[in-house]
Amino acid sequence: MAEENHQEELGRYFWRAGERIALAQLPDRFTVRMKRGIAQEKVARDYHATHRRRLRRQNLDEFAVDAEERDAVMERVRRGGDVEFASHVYAPTDEPQAKLYLTDQITVQFKPEASDDEIEAITTSLGLTLVKELRGVPRAYVFRVEPQATENPIKIANRLAGNDKVLLSEPNMAIASRSHYTPADTLFPDQWHLFNTGGPLLSTAGHIDAVHAWDLTRGERSVIVAVADDSCDLHHADFQGLGKIVAPRDFAGQDFEPLPELGDDNHGTACCGIAVAEETGTGVVGVAPGCALMPIRTSGIIDDTSIEDLCDWVIEHGASVMSCSWGVAARYFSLSARMRNALHRAATVGRGGRGCVVVFAAGNENRPVNGMVTETGWPNNQPSGPTRWLAGFAAHEDVIAVSASSSLATKSAYSNWGREIAVCAPSNNRAPRTYPQVTVPVAGRGVVTSDRVGPSGYSSTDYTHDFGGTSSACPTVAGVAALILSANPILTAQEVRSILQATADKILDHNPDPQLGNRFGTYNGAGHSQWFGFGRVNAFQAVTEALRRLEGAVRQTVRGSSSPALSIPDNDPDGTRDTIHIGDAGNVASIKVSVDISHAFIGDLRLTLTSPSGRQVVLHDRNGGSADNIRRSYDAASTPVLSALAGEPLHGDWMLWVQDLAASDLGTLLRWELEITIRAGTLVEVEEAPGAVIPDNNPLGLERTLNAPESGQIQDLQVSVDITHTYIGDLTVTLVSPTGTQAVLHNRSGGFQDNLVRSFRFTDTPSLQALRGQSSEGAWKLRVADLEAVDVGKLNRWGLKISR
Template sequence: MAFLDNLKRSASTGEIILQRGGREVEFKKMQNRFSLRLKQGSVKTADALQSLCGPVDVSMRHIESLRVAQMDVFEVDDRTKLDNSMQILRASPHVDVVSHVYRLGESLSSEVIPTGIMTIQFKPEAKAREREKILEEFGLEVLEDLDFLPDGYFVKTTKQSTMNPLKTALKLQQYKEIRIAEPDIAFKVDYLHRPANPLYKHQWYLNNSGNQLSSIAGADVRAEEAWDITTGSRYIVICLIDDGFDLGDSRFNALGKIVASRDFKGSDFSQDEDLDLDGHGTACAGLALAKEDGQGIVGLAPKCAFMPITMPANITDRLFVAMFQHAMNENADVICCCWKARAEYFPLSTAMNAIIKKVAGEGRRNKKGCPILFAAGNDSSPLDGAKNDIHWLNGFAVHPDVIAVGASNSRDRQSSYSNWGPELAVCAPAGGGSNARSMVAAGARDSVGANSQFDGTSGAASIASGLAALILSVKPELGSAQVREIMMETADKIDPERGQYKDGHSPIYGHGRINAHRALKRAVQF
């Protein structure tokens, strides 16, 4: 769509179409909400905002605070006064950024907010003076040079900027010197589990003898046979990025087990009401690498080390980059993410795509790349395709360097919620489905107890990350592409009647349910 036509569309409908990571994304303006960031501090009530910035002729109320973006969201009662109220607030010397709130396409749950930061990538032939002239024209301040994106920069709008970040990006995308111009957005994530003892015999996903109700023998990852080869190495580090971790749990609290932990929630800017506090991160970590302590469950890679990265429920493109940079700088060997954006259609930004590519291709001490696993999602929908007239896209799971993991159940059938598609690499056991069992996983001690029922592709991805770590434990010189190849090549082709396998791949199970024993035997020979 031509720039002027798009700008007219924005003025008349509140919608704007931008390129994001090579995909078109429609931003739809919410007519009754705005967000703002103060130069100092924050405001939690409409009265406090007007006391600081002056009266605004509309009734409003505070909706939420975004910790990472340090922005507060307000809702007005009279939508006809929204734009005028925002103009008044922009004029205040106390205000840094005022922005509309948007939805992505038709999704009602995909609220996103431009943070005032942008990713710009110049074409290599653009000269320094041409670049500076463009930055000056749009009032943009350079925040950071991006080593993972050639000629790329994080920039920030300033008081000299005359357009909001979306319109600025739209116009910049027309410049011949510009390859990429994308606004950084704050978005919410969904942790991909379905919450539903300390006995190994209940961990059917590691060793399924078929003697429990709603299970069949062999619907597991062949853990015991794999452990005859290795239970992992403390020199191999699994990085889990999640909502929080109980690091005092005896299954993690051991000498040398926890390395390079990092909390990206930031200061106590706000109480994040959307944060899932029922032990999602702890449960995922338990499935991947809980050590044998004689008290609870054991992870698939119990002797591997653990790099916990804590994230808030609202993140930005830039924070995503920072989390992956930390994991790479601290030499994580495997990265596992058991969440997705809270949106049906969510393409990754160019910066997000680039940092995944860099970590997957150049990460780890040997610079041969770090395997990155993402849970496929629990929407019973395609990873990239149409369902019920809605186009679904999980940008994380469809990245070509990501190992996307779906879920199978205790009967070697598809877990009813698991997303599907040609991008699916493998599946791993998780709970769910008719006549199937839930999983048993480690949970937070002070909430749901030391063990909990835990269903979802989160569990599947966590177990698969344990396998990736076991492979590197026996063959640390492998690269990420080789680990992926081994996991797919040695997977069991379960449920052949329903699996729709073609050339060894099923849209429901990927290349099959992971088999840890076969994978380690193959790794030793690789």
């Protein structure tokens, strides 16, 4: 047993530059070096694996399989005779997104006293063959691990590192290079908010680090950003490209062309450009240039119906993110029940049940999103004295409210603020238009973005160099959210919010606000600033975290196929239908549909996929003209509407409906296939920092509530509490699940000890075991009671981490 443990330990680290680096195996990946003449398609087919990438220089191919089958598949591959070498894919345990690929080479430097005979004996016994001497390094050689070796190169290298004749032993680990991608778009150097290295009126802490994020993803067409605004000039070069525009809508003109019409319809084009301007080699580039755009022209007049129509459109047409750089023309505006419900539906029902990420600008009055200000200096003394401000849309609990920071990484003087601010993003700087008037200069650069084509825009050049306000900050955050979802499409809207907040940069501004004198540029104990929320968004860190969560998720792929050889009735809207039954449980993360149809004029055909719940997606709609036959695959990248099926229940009958809608030509549905990735188990994290006093000697105590936004069965649970108290033996702490099940976490133990700061888990808190398998969705309550007199305390913070 000791030898087995030692063997296992040898594979958990490697040496590099004298440092021992801990390793983890990626749960669903492996690499192979195939024998000459063996194609990657054969390995993929024979072992039910998905080819992910080719490492040409290392002559390796990376494959993905279901995590629970990885080791069994690798064993079959090794025995199958198709490969020379097979290995796990690794990552440093503290940087799981950095994939390491093991080659069959080891570098070894021997001590001067090691003789040639000793070196040969040591290396031969381990199955090593000399490749070359390492020039310039005495007694150092590169060896190849031969197929007959009984251990992999990591274990062999670690065995050698422990040999008293060896100075150094390192396996040759391959890792992807990072190019720090820079777009060729001609105005990109002026887009300081995306990346800058300093300059006049610029702080290197003022940008969102987009270029490093673009090394990981520049956005996927399957991720759709809806920008609801006054219009979008769809003729602009920045919005061209295959699949760029999805489901445009003009609610003002009651049509589907949200083009500028009024003389000042310029705002929306600029917002669209900031979020997703296409990389074209000229002009500007958006935060998420590879993502699709859903341009929506609003009417400019807000009521219950207009908000419902907007949210319904976004839900029905599969938008991933909705960016809204507007509010209402009133100091105090609370949302109606219908408005609140419409936004809640978009944020929870949208994107196939995972939620559309809803982003709103905080506003430009230098006032609280929701709070009181003593007003002075206004014309005619209106308003005057204590005045309540409320921006109802930005204050909605499902909305990501965005404030603005300047190019100098300070508060933009106009930006609204308050506890509702989630994050901030870079924008311009200017004095607010509210009173008392700011007479001192404020410094900062404007944002460069797309502009309405021609002389009617902000400028006559089709680009503006001075866009700003929280109107600019909002689509910047929307673009970062789109990059997050491009990297990890299985995240919920709440998870995207948590990533944006957790990875934001904590910029500081100790200066007083020049208008009101406030100093809100620092962060409280919960990490929140009234000016900056949880900080300025960092695109690179956010995408990195999204990928980390994706790599840690275990996913499963299921397949089904049918070969019906059904005739397609000519010129008959009833068409023909065929079903594939999927018996597995779960929800769809992604889906690919492959069809093989024989037909002499595919412009006659419409193909519709229907999920077991009845949701329909049109795959092919009478395009292709006189071309023969449809033999192709549809996925979310090529057919963005398929992303609408994300979150759909997997189990049941999936139906393909084929219609021939014109006369003369005949055809046959020969075969079709489904490949569905089941949505991975996810981690829901919610917390609050109430700083609430615990009533002394009162059995009713204190009760706080946290809402978990998404359903799913609880697999694991962690409850963290931070309680200040001078005698924790007075306390009971109880968790109540949404179903009413109570779990006592702490019951008057600990005597006179101070403070209760700890986490409770299934493994160390038996009472929590009763919650396993329950639904995670709903209101979770924490009850803290002090049952003795004298000592007092407060609940500083508590939170839940729910694995489903």
